[in-house]
Amino acid sequence: MPNALRRSKISLLAAALLVALPAVDLHAAEARTPPTIDEALKASAQQHRPVLVDFQAVWCYSCYYMASHVLNGPEWDAVQRKAIVIEADADSPDGQTWMKKLHASFLPSYVVLDEHGNELGRISAEQPRASFYPKINAILATGNTLEGLKQKAAKGAPGDVANVLEAYQARAEGSDGLSWFASLPASQQQSARANQRVGLALDQLALAKALVADDNAAVIANAQKVLAQDIGCQRPYVLENLFEATDKLPATERKSLLAAQRKPLDQYVNTQVLIAKPACADQRSAVLTSVQLDEALGEHDAAAAILDRAITQTRQRLGTNLASDRNLADNLRIYLLRAKRSAELDDYQHQLIAAYPDDYVYAYRYGRNLVETGKPAQALPYLAQAADKAYGANRLAVALQRVKALKALHRDDEANKVAAEVLETNGPWFPQQADALKAALKA
Structure with missing residues (x-):
């Protein structure tokens, strides 16, 4: 922000x-x-x-x-x-x-x-x-409130029932939402099911329940039901659920199942996302989901083409002032990364660091990338810059990369000092991140 x-x-x-x-x-x-x-x-x-x-x-x-x-x-x-x-x-x-x-x-x-x-x-x-x-x-x-919506729905209007179900959906509480609906009188359930919003909400709650249960077969079945409907800007997220649930299917079976999603996703991207005035806020998920679908179907040229299209359009919309729209600026970073345009990405990350000097994010990301690609000495100045601006859980994340870089350079005493300072001030609040930092010291 x-x-x-x-x-x-x-x-x-x-x-x-x-x-x-x-x-x-x-x-x-x-x-x-x-x-x-x-x-x-x-x-x-x-x-x-x-x-x-x-x-x-x-x-x-x-x-x-x-x-x-x-x-x-x-x-x-x-x-x-x-x-x-x-x-x-x-x-x-x-x-x-x-x-x-x-x-x-x-x-x-x-x-x-x-x-x-x-x-x-x-x-x-x-x-x-x-x-x-x-x-x-x-x-x-x-x-x-959810209780207030339930009381209103007790009067029987399908739209009011839909409001309750959608509230449960916003909370990702699939089982609770379905149980509430099942508690309604049979006549009210039957009447409500004729309402399009109710039907969609029930399918989405069933999907949420399957995701929590890690039931891939149920995820596949319910995701397909949801995707067969007009779900607007939610399409990329449901497709991501379908990708994960089908990951271990035989290649031919998975490809056949996913191929049915190509036409509706193309229509979504072409009419609501990669246009002059996008109807959906999250353009990144739409582009990356389209790339993932192309690759799953073996259509690698198509995957490259949509990334090129997204990069070109984002650059046109963003112009030269990266600080004018951080959402677009960060989208372009991800598109360049996904397209494996390494030289362009390296130059662009320097531009992002300069455009947003008051927070830790881009210096940290660039430093982390340098650590991951075996350039610890080059990473340290950027990670030090990020450390000056990091806070909360961020401080532990930055410290983790500094420790990795210092240990790669055999500067263990400095690594221990960096970790000790951050663990004392921030470790008690974020035990999971603290454990990761301690493990890096022992590696």
Whole structure:
């Protein structure tokens, strides 16, 4: 997310929190950045406004899209007047704690809470403006809690039943959603199934349930059902489920099954993604899914062609100012990487580091790539640059690559020092990353 946008939203929240805090605490509140979700909830109780939590991360390309294209302008200003808006970084202890608590598995996710921390509704993944604002304004206006939606659905309207099922789908709670539907009177179930939204939601919940159960046969069956319907911008994600579930099938059988997806995916890419004004926010997933499908079908020229097309179009849209649209800028990096244009990618990564000097991401990624390609000495300056700006879980990730580079150069004392400093300050919060760093020291 661009730093200017980050500062703007934090300052608005800080102002809201100052209203709710005693005067003697003003200096401390001004120095506290960013505010926590708990602090926002305290302000919510006094201001009688809901809290809108924006779960995001500095490495999240979909978050870049939302920051540049959606979370701005008069509509966003209006949202910020209705709710206390707080950014929750997925790499921070506070962000990780609340993501687990709310079962938020997507980035970005926008979760609206009441003053007690109860969920009023959520929007998952990136959305075009035309979709995001009607959804968020409806949640802020009515507080569409899951229990409230269930009570409304008890009256029997199929659209209300669909709302409940879609809420379960947003939470990836397939079993719970299907169990709730099964608890409805048989006559209501029969009536609801005639509704297109209900039918699609039931198929999507069955897919979610199969994914949790790691039941590949059920994933294949339900993914095909979902893909046979008009699912708009969700198509790449469901196709990814199908790719993974069919990975161990005999080659001929898998190719035959996937071939049926070629025409609808081409139509999706050509009409909603690689056009002047894309209807779907996540262009990257569409392009990469198309490449993956081409390769699975043995159509390698077609895979190269769509990457070339995406690279050309992205460069045209982005122009020379990489800081103008970080979503597009990062998409181009991935397309060059996937197309194995190594020389272009190397030059481009230097441009990205220069375009975004205030965060750790691109220096870290470039340094990591140099470590992975056997160039530890060249990697260290970039990793040191990233370390100066990293925080939370990021600090452990950067330290891991520094340790690998230093050990490759037989500078074990320096590696131990780097690890010790980071483990002391950040290790207790992120045990999994800490374990990986400790293992690297022993390698």
